[in-house]
Amino acid sequence: AQSVTQLGSHVSVSEGALVLLRCNYSSSVPPYLFWYVQYPNQGLQLLLKYTSAATLVKGINGFEAEFKKSETSFHLTKPSAHMSDAAEYFCAVTESGQAGTALIFGKGTTLSVSS
Amino acid sequence: NAGVMQNPRHLVRRRGQEARLRCSPVKGHSHVYWYRQLPEEGLKFMVYLQKENIIDESGMPKERFSAEFPKEGPSILRIQQVVRGDSAAYFCASSGQARDEQFFGPGTRLTVL
Numbered sequence: 001a002q003s004v005t006q007l008g009s010h011v012s013v014s015e016g017a018l019v020l021l022r023c024n025y026s027s028s029v030p031p032y033l034f035w036y037v038q039y040p041n042q043g044l045q046l047l048l049k050y051t052s053a054a055t056l057v058k059g060i061n062g063f064e065a066e067f068k069k070s071e072t073s074f075h076l077t078k079p080s081a082h083m084s085d086a087a088e089y090f091c092a093v094t095e096s097g098q099a100g101t102a103l104i105f106g107k108g109t110t111l112s113v114s115s
Numbered sequence: 116n117a118g119v120m121q122n123p124r125h126l127v128r129r130r131g132q133e134a135r136l137r138c139s140p141v142k143g144h145s146h147v148y149w150y151r152q153l154p155e156e157g158l159k160f161m162v163y164l165q166k167e168n169i170i171d172e173s174g175m176p177k178e179r180f181s182a183e184f185p186k187e188g189p190s191i192l193r194i195q196q197v198v199r200g201d202s203a204a205y206f207c208a209s210s211g212q213a214r215d216e217q218f219f220g221p222g223t224r225l226t227v228l
Contacts, residue, residue: 032215043119043206044158044219051215090157100146100214102160102171 002027002093006106014114019078021109023065023091026072032094033074034103035065039087047089050074061085086113117142119209119220120189127226134194134201136223140209147190148217149182152204164190197227 007022025031032051036044048059055067065076074091088108095102120139128134140147149161163171164184175182179197184190194201204224208217 034216036219041224043121043221044208046216046218049216095160100210102148102163102174103150103158103208103217104160105150105158107157 002095002104004091004093004104004106006091006109008109010110012112013081015083016080019081021076021089023074024072025093027093034092035076036090037087081113083113086111119207119218121207121220121223125224128197129228130198131196134197134225136192136205138190138207138220141218144209144211146210146214147184148208149192150206199227202227
């Protein structure tokens, strides 16, 4: 069965600093991988997705993630944090490695940005 | 270009009552997914529906919970005889034919008194 582990339930950075949110997955088949962001009392917004094309995926708001099969990782990065990036971030993988199946989510990482 | 709509946004029920949560997918999307977010937990898959069919209900509790996605109208998640443990945020997502991306609604926050 697929699973997702997000290392660090809470990450704090200063404005302008590098953001690194870690995600490792367990999958017996080539996965579809996603990063979502959730602001308080709102739904989830897709930041980016990996669907077996380029291993370096660029998303919205300056975020990007690199798929590393050898490390089973899909870490999310942003070169320079902004106050508006403070939110909860979820890494997800499709249940069966196929498009359209249920998403398996990590427990989430709360990002705090200080001025 | 409306996204996924969910209503109500907030729902308060007393123990034993029924809760009905509605989800209108993105226009043209025929795949709907329901997820539940419990306090201090991540999102958990509940059910996946296509028009008039339940495709995968492996995440649905065996009792009191049901879902439908009729040919016309929104998808509905129904919880009968609610208990306090049902208090959570319930999110609906939809996808189009390619099914390579799920678009999420704003959620319904259910509180059971």
